[in-house]
Amino acid sequence: MIKFENVSKVYPENFVALDNVNLTIESGEFVSVVGQSGAGKSTLLKLISAEEQPSEGVVYFNERPLSSIKKRLLPYFRRNIGTVFQDFKLLPKKTVFENVAYALEVFGETNENIAEKVPEILDIVGMTDKMEKYPHQLSGGEKQKISLARALVCNPQVILADEPSGNLDPDSTWDITQLLLKINGLGTTIVLATHNKEMVDKIEKRVIRLENGKIVSDEIKGRY
Amino acid sequence: MKWLKLVRTFKEGMTNFYRNGWLTFATVSILATSLYIISVTVVLGLTANLIIVSLQDKINVSVYFNPGVEESKIIEIKDKLADYEEIKSVDYISKDKALEDLLALSSNTEMINKALEEIGENPLPASIVIRANNPEQYEQIVRSVEDSYFKEDISSVNYIENKKTIDRLSEIVLMSRKIGLIFGLAFVVIGILITFNAIRITMYSHKQEFEVMRLVGASNLYIRMPFVFEGVFYGLVAGVLTMILLFGTSYFISPLTNGSIPQGNLLSFYFSNFFWILGATMLTGVLLGVISGFIAIKRYLKI
Numbered sequence: 001m002i003k004f005e006n007v008s009k010v011y012p013e014n015f016v017a018l019d020n021v022n023l024t025i026e027s028g029e030f031v032s033v034v035g036q037s038g039a040g041k042s043t044l045l046k047l048i049s050a051e052e053q054p055s056e057g058v059v060y061f062n063e064r065p066l067s068s069i070k071k072r073l074l075p076y077f078r079r080n081i082g083t084v085f086q087d088f089k090l091l092p093k094k095t096v097f098e099n100v101a102y103a104l105e106v107f108g109e110t111n112e113n114i115a116e117k118v119p120e121i122l123d124i125v126g127m128t129d130k131m132e133k134y135p136h137q138l139s140g141g142e143k144q145k146i147s148l149a150r151a152l153v154c155n156p157q158v159i160l161a162d163e164p165s166g167n168l169d170p171d172s173t174w175d176i177t178q179l180l181l182k183i184n185g186l187g188t189t190i191v192l193a194t195h196n197k198e199m200v201d202k203i204e205k206r207v208i209r210l211e212n213g214k215i216v217s218d219e220i221k222g223r224y
Numbered sequence: 225m226k227w228l229k230l231v232r233t234f235k236e237g238m239t240n241f242y243r244n245g246w247l248t249f250a251t252v253s254i255l256a257t258s259l260y261i262i263s264v265t266v267v268l269g270l271t272a273n274l275i276i277v278s279l280q281d282k283i284n285v286s287v288y289f290n291p292g293v294e295e296s297k298i299i300e301i302k303d304k305l306a307d308y309e310e311i312k313s314v315d316y317i318s319k320d321k322a323l324e325d326l327l328a329l330s331s332n333t334e335m336i337n338k339a340l341e342e343i344g345e346n347p348l349p350a351s352i353v354i355r356a357n358n359p360e361q362y363e364q365i366v367r368s369v370e371d372s373y374f375k376e377d378i379s380s381v382n383y384i385e386n387k388k389t390i391d392r393l394s395e396i397v398l399m400s401r402k403i404g405l406i407f408g409l410a411f412v413v414i415g416i417l418i419t420f421n422a423i424r425i426t427m428y429s430h431k432q433e434f435e436v437m438r439l440v441g442a443s444n445l446y447i448r449m450p451f452v453f454e455g456v457f458y459g460l461v462a463g464v465l466t467m468i469l470l471f472g473t474s475y476f477i478s479p480l481t482n483g484s485i486p487q488g489n490l491l492s493f494y495f496s497n498f499f500w501i502l503g504a505t506m507l508t509g510v511l512l513g514v515i516s517g518f519i520a521i522k523r524y525l526k527i
Contacts, residue, residue, distance in 0.1 A: 049439070072444075079441040089436045093243045105232055106442040150440060 001027040001189060002048055002158070007057035009043050009213075017043040019213035020057070025191065027157070030184045032200045033193045034224055035210035041193035044210070045160045048191065049081050050074055062157075079107065082151025082159045082188075086166035088143040090135040090150075096122070097131045100150045107154065121149045125179060141172025148179055158189045165196045177202055197224040229446060237453025247426055248458075254422040255462035255513065258415030259505050260469045265408040267470070267493075267501075273401075283393060285362055286317075286382045287369055288349040293377045295350070301374050302352050310361045315353045322348040349379055359393055420516040423458075427451065427520040434524045444525050448518070455517035459509030466505045470494065 004023040010016050018040045025031055033041045046052040047059050050066045059066045061080070069077050090099050100118045109117075122128045125145040135143055144164055151159050161180065165173040177199050184190045184205075194200060200207060200223065207222025208215055241248055289298055299316060306314045317325070323346050327333050340346065354369075356362050366383040369375075430451070437447045471494060478491040494501065 051439075075438060075441050075443045075446075078439065083439050089432070089439065091433050091436055093240070093433075102437070102442075103440040106437070106440060106446050108229055110228070154441070 001025055001062060002191075003060040003063075004044075004047070005058045005060070007047065007054045007059060009040070009047065009052065010055045016213050018047070018054075021213070021215055023208070023215065023218075025189065027189055028184075028187055030181070030190045030203065030205040031192065032203060032205065032207045032222070033191065033210060034195060034200055034207060036195065039210040040213040041195075041210055042162055043213075045083075045162050045191060045193055048158070049078060049083060049160060075106075079154055080157050082154065082156035084144070084147050084151050084159065084161040084164045086163035088135070088140075088147045088167075090143060090146060092135055094134075095131070096127065096133050096135075096138070096146050099135070099146055100153050103150050103153050117153060121153045124152070124182070125149045139172070140167045141169070141175055144168060144172065144176055145179065148176065148183075152183060152188075156188065158191065159183065161190065161192045161194075163194055163196075164192070165194060165199055170198070173199055174202075200224040230449070233446060233449030234453050236450035237457065240450055240454050241457045244426075247429060251422050251426050251458055252462050252465065255419050255458050255509055256465040256469065258419045258512070259462055259466040259509050261411045262415045262508065263466060263470060263501065263505055264473065265404075265411045267474075267490075269404045269408055283355070283359055283362070283389070285354045285356075285366055286351045287354065288351045288379045288381070289377050290379045291349065293350070297374070297377070298350055298352065301377075305352070305354065305369075308365075310356055310358070310365060312355045312357045314355075317351050317353060319346050319348055319350050322346075322351065359397065416512065419512045420520075423455070423513065423516040424520040427517065427524065430521075431524050434521070438525070447525065448521055451517045451521055452514055455513030455515075456510050457513075459511070459513040460506055462513075463502065463506030463509040466509070467502055470501065470505075 002023075002025040004021045007018055007021045007023075008016070009018040021040075021044070033044055035041055043052065047054055047066075048061070050059075050069065053067060061077075066077075091102065094102065097118055100121060101114050104114045104117060119128060119131070122131060125148055127142065127145050127149065130138060130142060130146075135146070138146070144167075148159075148161075148164075159180075164176050164180075168176065173196065180190055180192065181203065192199075192203075204221055204223075207217075207219050207224070209217040209222075295318065302314045302316050305311055323340075326348065327336060330336055354365060356365055362383065366381055369378070370381060434447055438444075474490040474494040478489045
């Protein structure tokens with residue numbers, strides 16, 4: 001489903017973020033990408049969502065090279081991908097409901113469908129009672145659940161989670177981990193970038209370790 | 225689907241407009257201030273022009289004739305003068321008319337009547353009143369009158385007395401046109417720059433949101449449209465606000481302008497052109513809002 005072929009990414013001033021990476025992720029997998037800060041985890045995720053283009057090599061999504069997608073059409077491609085960030089990236093002037101609904105609105109989804117789907121998804125992440133709240137009225141863990149709900153609501157094929165536990169306390173981290181596993185259980189591919197040891201150890205799925213932009217280990221049932 | 229998105233982005237723009245309370249207030253005030261400055265400049269320019277035109281109409285040169293000159297000859301001269309391009313109008317004022325005017329102007333008609341009885345005849349000379357198209361042309365007109373075939377019939381031309389006034393007035397006319405144009409342009413440019421910056425700052429505050437919107441798959445147009453509508457709302461509200469400010473200004477300044485413009489005063493000028501002014505301010509506001517928004521947002525959509 002996702003395939004990296006000899007991919008390198010060099011940022012200006014010759015900073016090598018990824019160095020000749022080869023990697024295949026199959027549909028339905030749960031992949032944890034671990035490594036120190038600056039090892040290239042975020043870059044790897046950004047290459048999948050086509051926020052960055054590789055300096056060398058090709059990234060394929062469903063057998064299609066991402067570099068072949070016209071810039072104008074990138075937003076449409078991104079609808080296949082749900083993204084979760086360390087800093088949540090919720091829209092501050094929108095309520096919980098509106099934040100999740102926004103991802104459907106940009107699709108042109110009908111109002112009836114939105115009114116139906118959003119509460120459904122909020123129910124999955126357990127946030128139905130916070131529907132009318134604004135992001136600043138929520139805790140970090142709650143915000144992350146909303147951001148996860150927003151990523152989920154369009155039925156994406158892949159969820160990219162970049163340090164989702166970065167700003168969370170252990171309890172919330174545990175909640176989010178559970179949720180990610182639950183979503184994966186429903187068939188969605190998940191790529192998780194983290195340096196949270198406990199989280200990775202609890203997941204007990206494939207672990208890819210990056211060091212200085214290179215893959216140093218790739219285990220099917222790995223630990224941190 | 226297109227319609228649905230249009231309605232959505234419109235609503236979104238409206239929500240942005242009222243949920244961003246403080247920012248909206250700041251942007252609208254700045255936009256209204258600029259519009260106010262621009263429209264005051266334009267209105268001042270227009271009324272100054274009207275005042276100048278009506279003042280120019282009041283300047284004239286009178287040519288007085290010797291007592292013995294026949295009325296028919298004066299009328300013949302008058303008709304000839306009226307043919308000149310530089311001359312806007314020539315009016316004949318007979319001896320009787322001159323007396324009538326004097327009596328009408330004077331508050332002490334009794335005294336005048338008594339004096340006339342003493343003299344036994346009307347001592348006022350017949351005259352023609354010449355108005356030029358352009359104040360700068362009086363000099364030339366007077367010269368040619370004083371040099372004409374009927375120069376023997378003329379007793380006096382009151383040009384020299386009027387000359388100072390005429391000169392000053394034409395100076396003022398020229399100066400005020402120049403100054404008005406320079407200041408007007410400067411204010412308009414300042415207004416546009418201020419508005420542009422205010423809206424740029426507004427867009428900057430949305431910067432993070434653009435990123436988020438793109439990442440959840442919104443197209444550039446879908447991100448942009450609400451801000452275009454927001455710009456429209458800024459323009460409309462600022463336009464209405466400007467109209468209120470303009471009304472206040474004309475209300476207070478109005479008494480000073482009584483009678484100096486054809487519409488009577490500034491307030492009636494305001495009302496007789498209400499829809500023009502409203503339309504122009506709103507249109508300017510909307511254009512300023514939308515164009516600055518469009519340019520400002522562009523740099524944040526380059527992912």
